[in-house]
Amino acid sequence: MQSKYLETFLAVARTLNFGQAARELNYSQSTVSEHVRLVELELGVRLFERLGRKIFLTSQGESLVGLGARLLQAEDEVRQAFCGKETLEGMIRLGASESLCAFWLPPLLKEYRALYPQVQLYLKVGHCSDFGQWLQQNLVDVAFGFQDEAGQPQLRQETLFQGKTVLVAEPQHPLAKLQVVETQQLAGQTFIFSEGHSGYPAEMKELLAQAKAPVATFWEFERLEAIKQCVKNGLGLSLLPEIVVAEELERGTLVRLPWDSSSISVVAQMVLHREKWLSPPLAALEKLVKGSLNP
Secondary structure, X not given: OOHHHHHHHHHHHHHOOHHHHHHHHOOOHHHHHHHHHHHHHHHOOOOEEEEOOEEEEOHHHHHHHHHHHHHHHHHHHHHHHHHOOOOOOEEEEEEEOHHHHHHOHXXXXXXXXXXXXXXXXXXXXXXXXXXXXXXXXXXXXXXXXXXXXXXXXXXXXXXXXXXXXXXXXXXXXXXXXXXXXXXXXXXXXXXXXEOOOOOHHHHHHHHHHHOOOOOOEEEXXXXXXXXXXXXXXXXXXXXXEHHHHHHHHHHOOOEEOOOXXXXXXXXXXXXXXXXXXXXXXXXXXXXHHHHHHOO
């Protein structure tokens, strides 16, 4: 099986979109379809199925994702060991939370691209609770999020920074007029969080439960911007990292409620699998990250 066919399959498996994979690989869509067809023909299986206008991996396709990635990784390792190139080339697949994608990661990636323009960077935005599984399934090479993975011995993590959380509301919210907001006064409120069952949203829910302050309802949204827009329109309160609402607080479109959130902080982590081979591009990224933490 030719490596380029396998690379094409992995691009389609990652994007679940033949057109997007074609743009990433600089192929025509017909070429991408042909590469996938040749892989299916050689293996004698169906790798994708189409339901309406969407495509999904079959069970055989899901199996090939991990095997194919390891095969290409081994091939890249051999090439790096013997070709002796000084210019870094290759690909890094990053998983990251939306918050870090918007407010922390871009300057780092800009610096990395300036240093290593031949390395392709693919970014997969997701929930922090998924990153451990993504790393174990080799769907990403490194992840940046707020989940503490210390309990998973197969993963290693590097702390990026620790930040504060703030409880925010629209400026006209009745609680914004108080000098101090006690936890019990949050009873009956609607809270809007990001999807997921860990990190600071889970800590907030636990704190409310301990204070016996039942809320009206919890709403969960996938997108950070959707959460902020709902709060701005008076649909509820939200606890968010201070870094992601700093602009709104400065403009006055959101206000910080006078509630003590010091017990709930966010700790950003870089996470890798302990058995992951550090290709030269990935090793260079880790070195850059650590250098930014200890200038």
